[in-house]
Amino acid sequence: xxxxxxxxxxxxxxxxxxxxxxxxxxxxxxxxxxxxxxxxxxxxxxxxxxxxxxxxxxxxxxxxxxxxxxxxxxxxxxxxxxxxxxxxxxxxxxxxxxxxxxxxxxxxxxxxxxxxxxxxxxxxxxxxxxxxxxxxxxxxxxxxxxxxxxxxxxxxxxxxxxxxxxxxxxxxxxxxxxxxxxxxxxxxxxxxxxxxxxxxxxxxxxxxxxxxxxxxxxxxxxx
Numbered sequence: 334x335x336x337x338x339x340x341x342x343x344x345x346x347x348x349x350x351x352x353x354x355x356x357x358x359x360x361x362x363x364x365x366x367x368x369x370x371x372x373x374x375x376x377x378x379x380x381x382x383x384x385x386x387x388x389x390x391x392x393x394x395x396x397x398x399x400x401x402x403x404x405x406x407x408x409x410x411x412x413x414x415x416x417x418x419x420x421x422x423x424x425x426x427x428x429x430x431x432x433x434x435x436x437x438x439x440x441x442x443x444x445x446x447x448x449x450x451x452x453x454x455x456x457x458x459x460x461x462x463x464x465x466x467x468x469x470x471x472x473x474x475x476x477x478x479x480x481x482x483x484x485x486x487x488x489x490x491x492x493x494x495x496x497x498x499x500x501x502x503x504x505x506x507x508x509x510x511x512x513x514x515x516x517x518x519x520x521x522x523x524x525x526x527x528x529x530x531x532x533x534x535x536x537x538x539x540x541x542x543x544x545x546x547x548x549x550x551x552x553x554x555x556x
Contacts, residue, residue: 334347335392338394341426341427342427343393343397343428344386344391344392344394344422344423345391345392345429345430346374346375346378346390346419346428346430346431347386347390347391348390348438348520349367349388349389349390350364350367350437350440350520351364351439351440352442353524357444359443359445359446360442360444361524362532363442363443363449364522364525365529368522368525371516371520372513375430375432377467377470378430379430382425382466382467383424384419384420384423384463384464384467385419386419386423387415387416388416389438390436391415391419393418393419397422398418401418404418410462417459417463420462420464420467432519434521437520437521450539450543453539453540457543457544458551478533478537479537481505482534485501506529506530509533510529513526513529514526
């Protein structure tokens with residue numbers, strides 16, 4: 334990671350993977366969600382719109398930290414300090430990504446579904462503190478995923494021009510397999526590709542449920 338620092342690049346976004354657990358659906362779901370999140374923040378950073386990083390694999394120079402007064406602006410927020418720090422100070426000029434396999438970290442994932450859901454509730458609640466442009470782009474991204482599957486399912490059930498709908502679904506999956514397939518090779522997550530459609534639909538349902546729950550009640554935070 335440190336080799337990516339130079340005079341202008343003072344923030345490095347890396348990939349924080351999770352340990353693979355055989356014959357675990359939850360583990361595949363966690364690693365798929367981690368992969369998609371990485372694709373998103375790597376892609377945004379590549380086009381000049383860095384918006385987040387994961388504390389499991391994130392590097393920045395101390396000058397950036399002190400110039401931004403550290404985590405002072407987020408002291409009242411009880412989770413996601415590293416995430417919000419990146420959102421606050423990262424720009425197209427000072428941020429780059431690192432996808433060298435030697436830089437990857439590996440963490441122990443949750444093994445209980447309920448604990449993972451609570452963890453995701455905290456992470457998603459942090460997103461409301463992002464910059465407006467980031468919130469808009471992410472809302473469009475996630476809404477388009479939800480809208481596509483809801484519309485496709487509705488049209489297929491109604492048998493409305495189902496041949497066209499099926500073709501569009503397969504076209505989308507083909508493009509997904511190309512993009513995500515390339516990413517799984519780069520990030521070492523090839524096994525999640527085999528059940529991509531199921532994991533995506535399941536993840537969309539979970540994210541929507543978490544979003545609604547967070548509107549109704551606040552997630553539990555670390556004490």
